[in-house]
Amino acid sequence: MTLEELSARQRAFSEARAWGPWHTPKNLVMALTGEVGELTELFQWLTPEEAATAADDPVLRPRIDDEMADVLLYLVRLADVLGVDLIEAANAKIERNETRFPPGVGRTALEK
Secondary structure, three states, rough: OOOHHHHHHHHHHHHOOHHHOOOOOOOOHHHHHHHHHHHHHHHHHHOOHHHHHHOOOOOHHHHHHHHHHHHHHHHHHHHHOOOHHHHHHHHHHHHHHHHHHOOOOOHHOOOO
């Protein structure tokens, strides 16, 4: 499935439930923030080593999957409502970052 197909599926899901009046950019950003918070909560008290292997935990993995899916779905819905092409925006951002953060330049060099 492509990002466009996912967006269309999410739009159809929303339209079938007449959620349009509530899917305003403000509300979608707030929902997205809430879902990022729920994902953060899963990692909050893990050590770096535990976090690196969290996806291997059979209890934690389904929760991670669900929260990441929620984040993606709200972001895709927000982009659809605002008319943002996420792939185009992401590629443009990477291009800007390639200029801002040239290869071989460590963090300390950029802070100077």
